[in-house]
Amino acid sequence: MMKKEKAKGNIVSSANKNLENHNVSMGNQLVRGSHNLSLNEKRIIAACMSMIDSRNEIFNETYKVNIYRLYAKDFADLYELGIKNAYTQIKDGISSLVNRTGRLFDKSKNQIITFNWIDFSIKSNNSDGYIDVAFGAVVREYLFELKSEYTSYKLINTVCFKSVYTWRVWELLQSYKLKYNNKKLTSEMTPEHKAAFEKKMIHKYGLPNCWKVIDERNDEITRGRNLPNRYLVTLDDFRFQLSIPESYRWQDIKKQCIERAISEFKKSLNIEMTYKVYKSGRSVTAIDFQWKKFEQLDFIDDE
Template sequence: MQQSLSDETLAVAERSAEEFSAIHVIESVPIEITEIEGDVLEADGRVKGTVAMSRALVNAQQGLSLNEKRLMMTALRSIDSKKSPYQHGKADGYVTVRVRADEFAAVAALAPRSGEKQAAAAYQGLKEACASLMERKLNYMDGRKRVQLRWVWKATYHDGEGWAEICFSPDLTPHIFLLKSRFVSYQLEFARGLQSIYSWRLLELLMRERDRGILLITVEDLRAVLEIPETYRFADIKRRVVDMAVTELNTKADLVIQWQAIKRGRAVHSLRFEFVENPQGRLGLDS
């Protein structure tokens, strides 16, 4: 014989039902940042757009692969870093940006094959970067606090349509909007066709010191920011990271860079980079 519920149990159940029904779901409306319209390239073949971010973001351990970096920075080129995201018309939403396959291809310097609308590698690279971006975190120091946050809280690839939708983490907003001082900016053209994440990250460190034209950084800080494996000795860092990155930036970016190692005792303690913008302009991707 089934035992009936007590009056007390029924009363608790009724109160719980009332409390549950009182919960209201708030729908957050996306703040859609329109991607730069028209051809992704200027008439002279240069990639349109400028990337801007806080110095903390540049100094952070970004944790991005090369394709993820291409995706995130292509999204950032559509943002006016001096404005508030809420100037786009909504006051309670999250920031979302579209990145098209042709934009991704231009930044990666992937030319369409004969008869194809876009290089297949661009679609695949955009799709894979979008899929893995959810797991990526960045780390930086705020005084004595170590801050960790995600780049995005949603990333959607539209299969068959050739574009991705990136929803920035709300905690990232102060690092990419309303930037008035202590921020870093550079033309995305500078990074076009880079084949190493080390080259891209070194570029950002150089752009941090753009006014001076000199970057002085300890080997320890370079290892941390560029996320160089702990197993690398300085000889490995020189050959696999610095020499390779400087050569690539001298070839593919509008920069002329020279560097030297500075020793303390017998060990290399820091690196000094001197750089200027190349007065002759870009030398070409195939140089």
């Protein structure tokens, strides 16, 4: 039986859109997944996502899939490339994206699923210098009709990144931004909830003194201090979210993923990020990132 082809929706073009002023928006499950993209592929995906009206465009799994047309000229302007180099990059990038997959945790199925970034109707046109991108069905589910549990950021804040790891750390920081900042933790917990929370903190993050950490944080909030944002993640989850190769040891992760991100944030965005690690014996089990609020940057809060 021949597979029925999805109907094509509108062609949404990058022409005359000034993409640097647009936002990239994704559901948090997608943000916190494993993207497995190169820097060039990430640039293409983000540029196309920035053309989406994430609050108003309707998700439909089977009918009228929109196509996002990215012109080499707009890609060149966005990432400060020569026009020939820009077209080569988007042409090569779309060729590799055809078979590129990612993974995410699907809450409804309670399991990790694999998804295709690109769906169908992908082509390049040499005379006009553009590529057409249609997102895969799973990806589209986390791009449209976003009302809650999503992350948005200005595309212009990422164009300076030279490493895809820096970009992924940035997205994760935005995903967890202000989630618990300046809110007292565990104040409404029952004894049963407190016991379960303590067990999770000890076994997942290796924090046997978690109540001391929480009490100190709550005390700081009571005294009116504006605390830094935090992102506490296990090393295993961090590997998954950044698609870090198994061959990378902790020193490789520290140098290539964390310290490079810290350097790029400080140099390009005037952001100060620090981190500390938690260990079980001699092995790193979790990373605690903290970073100062970015008053000078344009951010969009989750709603």
